[in-house]
Amino acid sequence: MAEALLELENIVAGYHNQPVLKGVSLDVAEGSVVMVIGPNGHGKTTLLRCVSGLVSLSSGGIRLAGTRIDGKRADRIVSDGVIHIPQSDLPFQDMSVIDNLMMGAYLTRARADIRRNIEEVFDLLPRLAERRGQTASTLSGGERRMLAIGRGLMAGGRILLVDEPSLGLAPIVIEQIYGILTDLKANGRTILLVEESAARATEIADRVHLLDDGRMIWSGMPADLLKRPEILETYLGG
Amino acid sequence: MSGWKRDLPIGLVVLAALIAAPAFGLPRFWITTVTVFFIWATVVSQWNLVFGVAGIFSLAQMAIFAIGGYTTAMMGLYLEWSLWLALPVSGLLAVVFGAVVGLACLRLTGAYVALLTLAIAYILFLLIVTDTDCVYYEGTVCRSLTEGWKGLGRYGDYGFRDLFGRDFHLGNYGLALAVLTLATLFSFAIVRSPMGLAFRALRDNPGYAVSRGVSRFKYQLLVFALSAFFTGLAGSVYAGVFSVIGPNVLQLGLLLFLLSMMVVGGVGRPWGPLIGAALLMLVDETLKEEAFAGYRNIGLGLILAAVVVLLPQGLAGGIDNLARRLARRGGGAPGE
Amino acid sequence: MDTAVQIVVSGLTLGAMYAVGTIGLSLVWGALRMLNMAHGVLIAIGGYFSYQAIDGWGLPMPVALLVAMLAGAAMGALIxxxxxxxxxxxxxxENNIFIVTFGLAIALENGILKVFGGYPLAQPFSLDGGFRIGGVYVPWQNVLIVVVSVAVMVVMAQFLAKTRMGRAIRATAQNRDAALLMGVPIGAVFAQVLAIAGSLAALSGVLLSSITTLSPQVGFDPMLKAFIICVIAGLGNVIGALYAAFAMGLFEAAIQFFLGVRFALPLMLLIVIAALIWRPYGVFGKKQVTRL
Structure with missing residues (x-):
């Protein structure tokens, strides 16, 4: 097993002194896709916000390639290579698609690199190339999600944190989004993925964790998940 | 409630000291200064209800004060009423004005409220200082309704000159103290009432409070109107004590001075306005000294800015925190 | 006809100055959710630095304008x-910064009073002479004001649209968290925005004082007008603010002509009150959904 790129060690965090995460540990190995599933309001988004520095920890630690990153400023964590693709409507609404992508490359200084990155993103997400001049708020839900992913890819980075990419999308669009994520995995990207349902776990994840009320209640291989009917019943809504 | 158990004795001691002070030979200059303190503390205590407790960032407080003062002056001058009669009328007119301002602000939040109320106060100021249309002539001298920059005078006083002769300033002192005492009792009662709790809920978590059926509309209007009453009374007392009222009460410098009292004392804390007003009056008297000539407003402005940055809870908040820390160190003092 | 020309000329001049002053205020609100009550004193600082640079240090006008803008930028960054x-x-x-900048404004205003005194001074940044359109005399100074303002607005628009810093400012204004997640150091962005707003306020102060006079309170009325314009446009809406600024300039020129100077500002303030009650989020503004 490869050395872990991202390590979460027993983290406790929350808002207004009320812990949402009550001691969560997690490893993400280089080049792997790790999925955290769990019901809404049980800390999945908070988990990602802790890693990217938007929420500070009350205890525990987060390491990227062996170096502590908790307590750092969010923009510094980004420049360390942690790219957080947030939920739903977070593209910059009043900016064009291309300006959104340029924002993704904020930390990239060389124009040639930016241009090459944009070409790569347009190859992966041709829909964005068609819409390049359009204002983000006029995009459809699926296109916005693609824009958010594209914007995240612009930054390069070492690990992608993806927050509920299927939230609120039609099944056919979810299919497309997961196609993209699978491509990314094939390219060797490291991804920490958060979802409400376990439906997609087997096709993409190397490892699955169940987060319930701020604690990890089960961890293992996606295949093992299928052998646990009681978990499937709870989290697949079966 | 434990709050009253602590605050009532402190309040009574302070009140007794203030009543006794003139008898113990407080110099005339200080009696006048403390009278001014009473008036400003009254205004700030009511402003604190609007801003600190109800969370409405209104800057119309001095406009309400001016309405009270000008009402008293005009009734004395044009209707030749006794100021004692004009006093409650001034309070009530201030309530009407406050309610109108409150209505205008209700759909707005934060900075928009500040802008709107500042605009209202400034309109009043501009209309008064540019008021030169003659309403009557005294000989050949043209008199306008509000007398513009000069302000209104010669409308009489609260009659303490006839009553006490040379010691008339003691009457002013007593009247201002009485109004402050009532205003302070009122503000304590509001803070400790179910309405005060509702406000705290609204301020700390607007969404939750509204979803639990706490009506922002009703309470905000109520607090605007009620606090305007004592503010109007304070304006009326001011007019009577100084025998002149002019647009200077609407100037930004004074608004800043009173805002500083509230902020330095501690926004939303019932004792804050009294502590802040007393301290700022002292600072102001010091800065008025020859040695600091011209630095008064520079000093006040910097103090205000520094307190908000460094001590956002104000002095009252700082004292509370200190007391709590001491109590904890004392190994769980009784009553905590 | 001459009346109309007269109103248009002074309306455009006023509008151009208001626009320059308002962009900064609007940017600051957009990026930081901050009403800058020190805006008025930044206007005065610009006027006085230009005065000092030309009359005191003997610098040429364009350099003086630059000095004034640098001073404004430095003050903004200092805030x-x-x-x-x-x-x-x-x-x-939102409330606290209002109070803090209010305090700083009074302190700075009295600092200016201390250094330069309270007597109105004449702004030396001005051109003599003029030309005629029909029966209306148009001073070159008004032309200068419009030209400088429009040039600055074009530069600002390009800066916001095309540069990396401009994009980061817009992104921060639209979504602070998302901008952080792109690696934008938002503290630095805030400092930049305040510096830019300070230099624009200083510039508008030089222009404003050139057609009135220079005094420590010179910035207060223009600040209120800038607020009015922002509120009508919807706070933070920069483009809307530009339209509103010119509309306001023309409107003010017309009121001054038909009703007299006395009612210009009170009427404008009444309009803003009416506008706020009618549309609490600005005439061109969008309602923002507050998260609970």
């Missing part, structure tokens, strides 16, 4: 580093 930096994460920021 960030001395105050806003410690406060913007706090929930009560």
């Amino acid at each position: 960030y580093f001395c105050a806003a930096r410690f406060m913007f994460r706090n929930e009560a920021f």
Whole structure:
């Protein structure tokens, strides 16, 4: 097993002194896709916000390639290579698609690199190339999600944190989004993925964790998940 | 409630000291200064209800004060009423004005409220200082309704000159103290009432409070109107004590001075306005000294800015925190 | 006909100055959710630095304008580093920063009073002479004001649209968290925005004082007007603010002509009150959904 790129060690965090995460540990190995599933309001988004520095920890630690990153400023964590693709409507609404992508490359200084990155993103997400001049708020839900992913890819980075990419999308669009994520995995990207349902776990994840009320209640291989009917019943809504 | 158990004795001691002070030979200059303190503390205590407790960032407080003062002056001058009669009328007119301002602000939040109320106060100021249309002539001298920059005078006083002769300033002192005492009792009662709790809920978590059926509309209007009453009374007392009222009460410098009292004392804390007003009056008297000539407003402005940055809870908040820390160190003092 | 020309000429001049002053205020609100009450004193600082540079140090006019803008930028940055930096994460920021900048404004205004005295001074940044359109005399100074303002607005528009810093400012204004997740150091962005707003306020102060006079309170009325314009446009809406600025300039020129100077500002303030009650989020503004 490869050395872990991202390590979460027993983290406790929350808002207004009320812990949402009550001691969560997690490893993400280089080049792997790790999925955290769990019901809404049980800390999945908070988990990602802790890693990217938007929420500070009350205890525990987060390491990227062996170096502590908790307590750092969010923009510094980004420049360390942690790219957080947030939920739903977070593209910059009043900016064009291309300006959104340029924002993704904020930390990239060389124009040639930016241009090459944009070409790569347009190859992966041709829909964005068609819409390049359009204002983000006029995009459809699926296109916005693609824009958010594209914007995240612009930054390069070492690990992608993806927050509920299927939230609120039609099944056919979810299919497309997961196609993209699978491509990314094939390219060797490291991804920490958060979802409400376990439906997609087997096709993409190397490892699955169940987060319930701020604690990890089960961890293992996606295949093992299928052998646990009681978990499937709870989290697949079966 | 434990709050009253602590605050009532402190309040009574302070009140007794203030009543006794003139008898113990407080110099005339200080009696006048403390009278001014009473008036400003009254205004700030009511402003604190609007801003600190109800969370409405209104800057119309001095406009309400001016309405009270000008009402008293005009009734004395044009209707030749006794100021004692004009006093409650001034309070009530201030309530009407406050309610109108409150209505205008209700759909707005934060900075928009500040802008709107500042605009209202400034309109009043501009209309008064540019008021030169003659309403009557005294000989050949043209008199306008509000007398513009000069302000209104010669409308009489609260009659303490006839009553006490040379010691008339003691009457002013007593009247201002009485109004402050009532205003302070009122503000304590509001803070400790179910309405005060509702406000705290609204301020700390607007969404939750509204979803639990706490009506922002009703309470905000109520607090605007009620606090305007004592503010109007304070304006009326001011007019009577100084025998002149002019647009200077609407100037930004004074608004800043009173805002500083509230902020330095501690926004939303019932004792804050009294502590802040007393301290700022002292600072102001010091800065008025020859040695600091011209630095008064520079000093006040910097103090205000520094307190908000460094001590956002104000002095009252700082004292509370200190007391709590001491109590904890004392190994769980009784009553905590 | 001459009346109309007269109103258009002075309306455009006023509108151009208001526009320059308002962009900064609007940018600051957009990026930081901060009403800068020191805006008025920044206007005065610009006017006085230009006065000092030309009459005191003998510098040529374009250099003096630059000096004034640099002074404004430095003051703006100072507001960030001395105050806003410690406060913007706090929930009560919107109210607290209002009070802090209010305090700084009074202190600075009285500082100017201390250094330059309270007598009105004549702004030396001005051109003599003029030309005629029909029966209306148009001073070159008005032309200068419009030209400088329009040039600055074009530069600002390009800066915001095309540069990396401009994009980061827009992104921060639209979504602070998302901008952080792109690696934008938002503290630095806030400092930049305040510096830019300071230099624009200083520039508008030079222009404003050139057709009136220079006094420590010179910036207060223009600040209120800038607020009015922002509110009508919807706070933070920069493009809307430009339209509103010119509309306001023409409107003010017309009121001054038909009703007299006395009612210009009170009427404008009444309009803003009516506008706020009618549309609390600005005439061109969008309602923002507040998260609970």
